[in-house]
Amino acid sequence: MTALTTAPVAHTAAAAAPRAAVTVPLAQAIASLPHGVESREGYTRTAFKHWVDADRDACNTRAEVLLAEAVEPPTVGARCALTGGVWWPMYDEVRVTAASGLDVDHAVPLAEDRDSGASGWTATRRQAYANDLDAERSLRIFSVVSRG
Structure with missing residues (x-):
């Protein structure tokens, strides 16, 4: 049985006295989490403008992530064109040798x-x-390749 142990926490001096730690099965702990109301109505990905060049170094967010995650850094050319380099995406566990073979999400x-x-x-x-x-x-x- 997988169990989750919760530790007592006092948030402020005026908080109620801390309670003793409780051990419950994981499924029970998950079931007890509060659920918020969600609505996908009106969602468009374009409402989240992404791949901007916030620091104005010619590399947009996608390129910045590729540079940060490279296990062998690529060469950065004009307008942040990336050539060479090696990546090992943690979810895919495949060796990728071209930035065009990667997606950032x-x-x-x-x-x-x-x-x-x-x-x-x-x-x-x-x-x-x-x-x-x-x-x-x-x-x-x-x-x-892993994204289809």
Whole structure:
């Protein structure tokens, strides 16, 4: 049996006294998580402007992720054209030797973000989220072959 142990946490001085740790089966713990109302109505991927060049170095977000995830860095040419390089996408576990053989996507799909509250965000906030290079695992590389 897989179990999840929760530890007591006091959030503020005025918080209720911490409770003792509880061990419950994983399925029970998951079932007890609160569920929010989600709506995919009105979702369009284009509402999340992505692959911008935020730092104006000629490399857009996609290229920045490819550069960061290369196990052997590519050569960066004019207008951030990437040649050479080697990548090992963690989900695909295949050796990729050309940037064109890779796709960059969000670990949490943008549609899910919208369902979970991004529908109320401004266009500026959606763009910042879609191009977030500060959260190391928010954007991931995948081999084009694995994506079909």
